Amino acid sequence: MQQFNRRQIPILCLIFLPVLFMGICILKYGVNFPFSDQWPLAVMFEKIYAGNLSFSDLFAQFHESRKFFPRLIFIGLAFLTNWDVRSEMLVIFVLTCVVSFNIYCLNRLTVRASLVTQLLLLAISNLLIFSPAQYENWLWGIQIVVYIPIVCLTGCLVIAQKKLSLRTKFIICFCLCTVSTFSYANGMLNWVLVFPALAILASGKFEEVFTKNIWIIIGGLLGLVANAAAYFYDYQKPDKHPSFLSAIAHPVETIHYFLAFLGAPLGFENLTVATIVGGLVFGFWLFLGWKFFWLVKTDFLLLHRLIGWLIIKNLF
Incomplete structure (x- = not known):
């Protein structure tokens, strides 16, 4: 120890x-x-x-x-x-x-x-x-x-x-x-x-x-x-909450909201900038996810050490 x-x-x-x-x-x-x-x-x-x-x-x-x-x-x-x-x-x-x-x-x-x-x-x-x-x-x-x-x-x-x-x-x-x-x-x-x-x-x-x-x-x-x-x-x-199906009914607005929300911390309170930043962040996340998938596919035990951190990173 x-x-x-x-x-x-x-x-x-x-x-x-x-x-x-x-x-x-x-x-x-x-x-x-x-x-x-x-x-x-x-x-x-x-x-x-x-x-x-x-x-x-x-x-x-x-x-x-x-x-x-x-x-x-x-x-x-x-x-x-x-x-x-x-x-x-x-x-x-x-x-x-x-x-x-x-x-x-x-x-x-x-x-x-x-x-x-x-x-x-x-x-x-x-x-x-x-x-x-x-x-x-x-x-x-x-x-x-x-x-x-x-x-x-x-x-x-x-x-x-x-x-x-x-x-x-x-x-x-x-x-x-x-x-x-x-x-x-x-x-x-x-x-x-x-x-x-x-x-x-x-x-x-x-x-x-x-x-x-x-x-x-x-x-x-x-x-x-x-x-x-x-x-x-x-x-x-709750009265002020939208329907559970509203996101499915309005997919374009849903994607826009998601990207703007994702990029808001670096969007300088500008909706367009936040959306662009969110798109870049999400695209980079997908790229890293793809690379990581092929990495752990050849070294599964690496996933054992990383799985907890991946969950924390993606959730918070």
Whole structure:
């Protein structure tokens, strides 16, 4: 096992500086006042005090999500702090620390490099993970719902790389994907990301993914179907949301929106520039994907080390 030494102290400072900075910012700028989507929680608290809170209240749809597990967290925090919403911000901070730890673990499990290099990679990761640019997420307690699926996904990717039995990995990932689904709407995507990755990591060559280990993908698909059935039971489309079929009905506008959205960070708030940048980025992504496909086709075990990072890169 590699040991720490004095030369690594500056790197450790770089790792923890963004963490410390964001923790201080939350303590300094966090305000104990519910905002916007937090107010409906007050109705749930009233039901608790009246003694008539039901499972359906916890499972109820809010906008497009069913925030079952976050509601349990909100109730627990409200009970402990008399609904001081700053405690929710601190939970967001803790969840983000878990994400950082998961990234470090994934790094240790997949990157063949010295401890110094791995710590430097973590320092760079923390600059992004603890970026103050997402200040609205840091200072709005209900955004716990956004971080839970990320924690679940990165946790699944680490578990998939661990030396555990395949059945144990499957069960843990199944549970984490369920938590993710009933925390935030996009958490459902974890099902289609985690189980193919788990099947790949359990296989020594491409053929085994669709033969020996196909049960992993099928099991994940069945889990997705079961979760989706519960999720969409009595689902009501929010009034301001477009139809599920609108993207198919207007393919040109959909592609335009996708490219503009993809290029927006470098589009200088210009729709045309954002669309062009998005097209270039997407084209480059397709090119890299094609090259990578042929690379891992001849070296399948390389995919074992890269699959987690590919999922994180393409999702975030």
